[in-house]
Amino acid sequence: MKWVRYATGTDGGSRYCIVEGDMVQEVSGTPFAEYAVTGTRRRLADLRLLTPVMPPTFYANGVNYRAHVRSTSAAVGKDYHEPPLTDIIGYRAVSALVAHGDAIVIPRESPGKIQYEGELVVVIGKTAKHLSEADALSCVLGYSVGNDVSERSWQRVDRTLWRAKNTDTFKPMGPWIETDVDFDAMETIVRVNDKEVARFKTNDMICGVSATISMITRYITLRPGDVIWMGTNDPTLDMVAGDVCEIEISGVGVLRNPVVAEA
C-alpha cells in the first residue's frame, strides 16, 4: 500500500490518500492512527504532494555504507576503519524537508559543491522502546525515499553539519510511503538529468534497518511519524542549478527534484 499526503489549499491543510495506480482514495485521519476511506477519488497527477510526514524527530544514519565511509575518510586524510555503532546515528533538521517536485535551492552563500545522497527512509508507525532486532520491524509503517543533499565545503568545517546538511530545502523526501517492500530486491539508483550516475544495493548497510531500530530503542522512544534515513553509498556527485535529480529505490518509488540557485 502507498500513502501520499497532499496540500488541500492555501491554508496549510493536508490530507492523506491511498494510491491506486493513477488515482488516489482520500481518507479521513492518518495512517499513524485511525483512518477511514471517504469515498472521494482524485487523480494523483492533480495533487500538490507534501512530504509524506513531518517527523517529530528526524534520525539519520550518517556513515552506513563501506565504500562511502572509505571515500569520506580518504577525503580528510584518514585511514578507513569500520565505524563504531555509536558513530552511525545522528539527527537532521525537520526545517530542511521539502516534497517530491519541490526545488533544491543552492544558497547564495554556498562557496562549494552541492551533492546528492540517495537514501532509504524508514517511517515509524507505532511508539516503540526496547525492541529486539527480531521484533524491530513491528514499529515500522513503511518506507520512503530521501535525498540527503550536502554542501561539501561546509561539511569540512561544520562540526555538527548544521549548514552542510540542514540548510533550507536540503532534505527532499517522498513521493510517498510504501508499506510493502523486499529489502533484498531493492536497488538505489540516482539519475541527474535522466543520466544514471549511481546504483547500489540498498540493503548493503553496515547497520541495517532492524539493527538500527533496535539500537535506537535501547535508549530512545521512537514515535509515530519519526523517520530514520539510512545513509548513502558512493558515488555522490555535484549538482548545479538547472539540473534535475531523481532518486529511485526499486519497489519504493522515485523522488524527483529540480535544482535552482537562490534568487
Place this chain on the structure above:
Amino acid sequence: MKWVRYATGTDGGSRYCIVEGDMVQEVSGTPFAEYAVTGTRRRLADLRLLTPVMPPTFYANGVNYRAHVRSTSAAVGKDYHEPPLTDIIGYRAVSALVAHGDAIVIPRESPGKIQYEGELVVVIGKTAKHLSEADALSCVLGYSVGNDVSERSWQRVDRTLWRAKNTDTFKPMGPWIETDVDFDAMETIVRVNDKEVARFKTNDMICGVSATISMITRYITLRPGDVIWMGTNDPTLDMVAGDVCEIEISGVGVLRNPVVAEA
C-alpha cells in the same frame, strides 16, 4: 506575560494559559497564532504542566560559554581556543523533552556520570529568514529554562552525542514561556537538593541570542515553536538517583526535576 501549557486529560489534549500569580487564564488557540481568553480560570498548582512547546526543530548552542569550553577542552587534552561560530550551532532530539516536575531517568545501560547543564531557551514566535542582528529579536515569542542533561561517558564516544544528550527524559524544559526579560539582569542558578552548585551571568555568551538567530537565519528558516537552547557555563556536576535538580534563570522561572533510576 507567562504562557504555560497543561494536559487536559488522558487523551493527549493540551491547552495554553496565561499565568496570573497563583492562577491561570485559559485561552483558545495558541500564542504562536490567534488566541482568545476563554474566561475560565484555574489554580496553577492543580495543573499537570507540559513542556511549553513541542518544537518543530530543536536547536542548541553547544559550546557557548568560555569557562565551559576551557574545561571541556582540558578534559580531552586540548588547548583552549575560541570556538568558530560554525562549531556552535547543533541540534537536539524532540523525543528527549520532558516537562517541569517530570523525572530525569538514569538509563540502566549508563556506565558513567549524569550531569545537569542549566540553559536559557529562546522560543521562536514567527517565521524568520535573513534577519540582521538588529532585527533578530523580532521573531522571538519569549524565553524558558532548559536542563541539557548529559551522560559524560557517552559524550566521549558518541560523535553526534545522540545518546549522551538525547536519551529519553534528558531534556527537561519549562515551566513556562516568559515574554518579558532583561538579559543584563539574568543569572542562571543551579541547585541540587536545594544546595546552590552553580551560578553564572546568563548573557555572558560567546554567541548571544541576537547573533545566534541572525546566523541561523542566513541559511535556515526559523518557524513558530522552534526553540534554541543557548548553552551552559561551568561548573556542571554529577547527579544521582534521589536528587532533585532546580535550574533558575532570574526573571524567567525555575525548572525543577527529580532524578530516578530506570526501573
